[in-house]
Amino acid sequence: QRIFVNAAIKKALCRDARGNRSWLTKVRPWWGHDYHFHIRMLCPPGNPDCHGQTDQEGGDGCDDLAYWFSDAVLHPPPPKEPPKPPQPITMAQLPPSCRAVLHAPDAKN
Structure with missing residues (x-):
């Protein structure tokens, strides 16, 4: 659903992406992602405990990068x-659903 990255990564992707660029809307700059990135997965269909995010609007997100490179x-x-x-x-x-994952049996067994 989203991939949070450093703004420089988004800028490079915007510069180099060719063809269908619709996937760029999922890549979003976010604070503190200088040395790592996060992937926010889609909720599994029918899961009442998972609350997804609304889809991004406004194109591929490449036109609003100036903020991230401002002096402030x-x-x-x-x-x-x-x-x-x-x-x-x-x-x-x-x-409780998180505790259940942490207490789940080891998947290797």
């Missing part, structure tokens, strides 16, 4: 106070 984004001012690290998520805080 590339060189933001430092925070006045260092951010506090987030509290770790505990098993008790996970939804």
Whole structure:
């Protein structure tokens, strides 16, 4: 459904993609994806516990990359106070469906 990447990756894909470019709408720049990317999968059909996202509108997303390369984004001012690290998520805080995956038997057995 989505692939979150660094804006430079999106820019290169927009520059080099040929032919049918409709797939580019799924590739989206996102904060902090300098050394990795995330893939957001589609929900399995009929799964009531999975909530997908609406489809992207506005073409392939190649026309709105200027924001990501603006000075304000590339060189933001430092925070006045260092951010506090987030509290770790505990098993008790996970939804039951996530706990079930974590407790599932090893797939290799």
